[in-house]
Structure formats: structure tokens, C-alpha cells
Amino acid sequence: MHKTKIIGAGSIGNHMAYACRKLDWDVTICDIDEAALDRTKNDIYPSRYGSWDSNIKLALNSEVETENFDVVIIGTPPDTHISIAINELKNSSPKVMLIEKPLSTPELENLNELEELAKSKGTKLCVSYNHTTTANTLFAEELIAKGILGTPKSINVQWLEHWGGIFGAHPWLAGPHDSYLGFYKRGGGSTGEHSHCLNIFQHFSRVLGMGEVTEVTATMDMVDDGQVSYDQNAVIGLKTENGLVGSVITDVLTSPAKKAVRIQGDKGFIEWYVNYKNGFDAVIYQSEGSEIVEKLFEKTRPDDFQNEIEHVGEILSEKIEFQKSPISFETGLQTMKVIQAAYNSAMNKQLVQINQ
Numbered sequence: 001m002h003k004t005k006i007i008g009a010g011s012i013g014n015h016m017a018y019a020c021r022k023l024d025w026d027v028t029i030c031d032i033d034e035a036a037l038d039r040t041k042n043d044i045y046p047s048r049y050g051s052w053d054s055n056i057k058l059a060l061n062s063e064v065e066t067e068n069f070d071v072v073i074i075g076t077p078p079d080t081h082i083s084i085a086i087n088e089l090k091n092s093s094p095k096v097m098l099i100e101k102p103l104s105t106p107e108l109e110n111l112n113e114l115e116e117l118a119k120s121k122g123t124k125l126c127v128s129y130n131h132t133t134t135a136n137t138l139f140a141e142e143l144i145a146k147g148i149l150g151t152p153k154s155i156n157v158q159w160l161e162h163w164g165g166i167f168g169a170h171p172w173l174a175g176p177h178d179s180y181l182g183f184y185k186r187g188g189g190s191t192g193e194h195s196h197c198l199n200i201f202q203h204f205s206r207v208l209g210m211g212e213v214t215e216v217t218a219t220m221d222m223v224d225d226g227q228v229s230y231d232q233n234a235v236i237g238l239k240t241e242n243g244l245v246g247s248v249i250t251d252v253l254t255s256p257a258k259k260a261v262r263i264q265g266d267k268g269f270i271e272w273y274v275n276y277k278n279g280f281d282a283v284i285y286q287s288e289g290s291e292i293v294e295k296l297f298e299k300t301r302p303d304d305f306q307n308e309i310e311h312v313g314e315i316l317s318e319k320i321e322f323q324k325s326p327i328s329f330e331t332g333l334q335t336m337k338v339i340q341a342a343y344n345s346a347m348n349k350q351l352v353q354i355n356q
Ligand SMILES: NC(=O)c1ccc[n+]([C@@H]2O[C@H](COP(=O)([O-])OP(=O)(O)OC[C@H]3O[C@@H](n4cnc5c(N)ncnc54)[C@H](O)[C@@H]3O)[C@@H](O)[C@H]2O)c1
Pocket: 007, 008, 009, 010, 011, 012, 013, 030, 031, 032, 033, 036, 061, 075, 076, 077, 078, 080, 084, 100, 101, 102, 128, 129, 130, 170, 193
């Protein structure tokens, strides 16, 4: 039973708590805001998962700041992640620290300090790109390993989702101006909030042996009215170390949502979907000379996080070689570099190179 502290009693904090409790881990959720702790116990957790779990401890940050935990999960707004993570590591030495996506703001401030501190404490840092651990992704990886694609030619990602759903899950927010969501500099906007889209492109590029992203061009539709400042639509062109060219399109406009990856090879294709149908992720694929196959993966919203927490358990028990984990700090950092490059490209209307 791993002793776990979840910082941030909001939407993701509750999902993480539920996933940890399903593995019978010892869970403490803390927050700076007493109202958020009350909301967790009396509203979010029971309404999502049926009833409150009285084994979960609730605390203010200050009450558990110096206590040691095996796992610390940081589920607070992006512009607080790095200072909270550094503060935690100054006060304690968790074995694993899982930081929510996006890792930081596009400024990428203090990431070296965090990495050095984690190394000195022996803490394995992870970034919570949970879609790299779900069943549809693992299945697509098996198909790639079997060689059904032949030579990979392109990856194109669409991560199009109106953010009404996010505000539906946060009825206490008055709108984008009321949180980080309405500010790209704080990690909001479509590129920050939907950064899974870049991360999954990068994940499949690595799996295909096409390497890290080295070139970025982006065009964005910015909403900048004095009250908010964010990209509501972003079209991002990417090139990788080994020459693969592809795209990522993301917005906070499209309803119903579409979250899909198309990987094209010279002998076949793979399409990967989140919520392809209500209650199902999917992979659709074809190899040369064969029929198109549609494979569905039944899941609920809590399932989106279950594999990831099991993966964290395997990192703790060293069943997984941490350096190769799809949620390692390095992978989350690579996504931040592309987010930063995308904003630079869109603002300055130029191609941006990332030195690898
Ligand atoms: N992996 C995913 O699919 C996924 C899904 C949802 C959210 N997220 C990410 O999780 C993070 C939080 O999002 P959310 O929707 O849960 O936000 P939220 O607003 O619902 O909750 C954030 C909570 O953090 C608390 N908080 C703020 N500063 C704090 C501090 N210094 N110490 C302790 N608590 C603090 C707030 O009081 C609030 O209760 C974001 O980075 C978001 O992108 C990821």
C-alpha cells in the first residue's frame, strides 16, 4: 500500500484519488482552500464515484507539508506546478512525484532547478500524460511493433474539444477569465489545456523511431480582449529529428469533441481515438492487402487514469525501467518545449527550431 499525497482537491485531484484508492493505496488530499476540501468530500467524489471514501484523509497543505509520502501527485493549476514541486522536494523525499499536464507555463521557468533537486532526492519525476498508458495506445504500439505500417510517413492529430465540458465540471468558475484556462501564459488556451495532442504526437513519433520534434510552425486564433488572452484554435506543423512531417490541430471550440491520431505508413494506417463512441476508445487500422479493422476499448472517465496510476505503481516496484516510461519528466519537458515553440512561432510568424 503506497502512501500518497494529492495536492489540489479539484477535478483531477479527485480522479487521481479514486484511481489510487482502487489500488488500495493510502490517500491524503490537500489544498490551500478549505472550500475545495469540503467540495471534494460532499460533492465531487460522491457524485462521480457513488459515495465518499472515508479512508481518504483531507488536510490543508500546511498540515502535511513535511510528512513523507511514497508518491506525491500535483493536481493544481499549471502556473503553480513548479513552485509546489520544488517546495515539496525541499521538505520531503517522495519516491515518485507525478505532476499534472502541462508541466509548467510556456516560460519553462525553474525546470532545471526542479530536475536537479529531484535527482539529489532520488525522486522519480513524472508528468501526467495519461493517454500514453491507456489500452488503445498500448494496442496501437503492438500493431506498430508487428510492422503493419511499413515505413512511417506522417502523423496527424486532431484534438478538438469545446471547453464547455471543463466548465461543466467546474460550476464554481464563472468562465475562462476566472482561472488559468483563459490565459496562455498561465498554461491555459487550447495548446496548453489540450497539450495531450502534442504529447501523443511525440509519443507515437518515438514509438515509430522518428525521434523528437525539431521544427515547429504554428498559426493561432487568439482571443485577446483585455480580460483573457488565449488561443482558441491552433494549427501546428511539426517535423521530427528523423524527418517525419505531421500536424496537430487543437481548439476549445469543437462540439461534440474529436480526439484522434492518424498514422500513415507506406503499407497501412492506424487511427487512434479517445471517446470514439460513448464509453469507448478505439483503434482502426489496415495493413496491406487486409480489410479495415475496428477495435473498441470500453472505458469510463475514471478508467482514463487507472492505467496511469498502475504504471506509477510499476515505477515504484521497479517493474518498469523509469527512463523508458512514457510519462517520464523528459517526455513532459519535450512537450513543454514544443508548446513554447508553437507560441513563439505563432507570435513571431516564423519557423522555430528546437535543438535536441
Ligand atoms: N490528465 C488529464 O487528463 C487532466 C484532466 C483534468 C485536469 N488536468 C490538469 O490538472 C491540473 C488541475 O486541473 P483541475 O481541473 O483539477 O483544476 P481545479 O481548479 O479543479 O483544481 C485545482 C485545485 O488546486 C488548488 N490549489 C491551487 N493552488 C494550490 C496550492 N498551492 N496548493 C494546494 N492546492 C492548490 C485549488 O484550490 C483547486 O482546488 C491542471 O494542470 C489541468 O491541466 C489534467
